[in-house]
Amino acid sequence: MTPSREQELKIDNYLRKFRQCLPSMPIADQEEIIREISVHIRESAQQPNASVDEILHRLGPAENLASEYAQDRLIERASASFSPLLIVRATLELARRGVEGLAVFLGVITGYAFGGGLLLTAALKPIFPRQTGLWIGPGVFDFGIHEPRYAAPVHEVLGWWYIPVAFWLGSFFVWLTTYGIRRFLRRSKQSRPLFNRGQIGMNHI
């Protein structure tokens, strides 16, 4: 059965919405995905007594279908990226999928917060030289930026060396977090568990 003009319009609307909701990816990949869904709809519509409404219902809402591709794409891109923003977004997606993902997300946030914080204090040292540093004394090991609050014998030990030390340590933690999470994402792609909340979400049931 060939779809009527009205049914063709419904198919076109569905595909247009699907296209809009797909994540950014190479045009060729995007076109291939849309072509596959389009062929599925049109071939299903040719079956006797087929209803386009029913076919589209079975496919699920266009935005939900696109989001399934988006989630996988995000994790795929993050596993090959050095962008902390992309990595945080991908781990946030993992956090939504289960306890292990949540632990990874918290680890990433902690790693970037610590590394980024050190880099920030290294940059602020020239502006707030007395408030930024590493203070050591009996029972005290404190570093970062705050109002001077220690009296002798606690004293700031690094002086201007704080800048390269904090810069190096901050960079190291940012690198370590990025490297660690990239390894994790690549490993999790290769050993996807049999029961993965990404697949068992209720969106398409």
Next chain:
Amino acid sequence: MKIMNPSAVDPEKGQSAERWEQQLRKGSLEMATLAALWTGRLYGLEIIRRFEDSSQLALTEGTIYPILSRLKNEGLLASEWVEAQAGHPRKYYWLTGAGRARLKHMAETWTEFSRELGRLIRPVIEARKEEVMK
């Protein structure tokens, strides 16, 4: 084809039991998709029809395509568009060597897991049978 609808809850089972059942089906779809391709190449709609034959694998049809795309990206499947003599071109999928190896591993894990679980729940099933007999 049976389409699972979250709003249609069997009052005997309750919502959480129904959800668990749906999750169980969907959770095994990746393995089922690989298994459907074990004997040869198929395109998306054929895989869906194969699942229709096994009513326990009820799913909405949109679920299968992102899974195929993911499995292909992971190198477990390969694909090719084939122009049909009449009708629409079809994107055929087949298992790669890595896909066959992954499926064998999954099948072994699944068999072991279900055997252990079956042993644990056997008394429950027997009790249920006795209830039905009465």
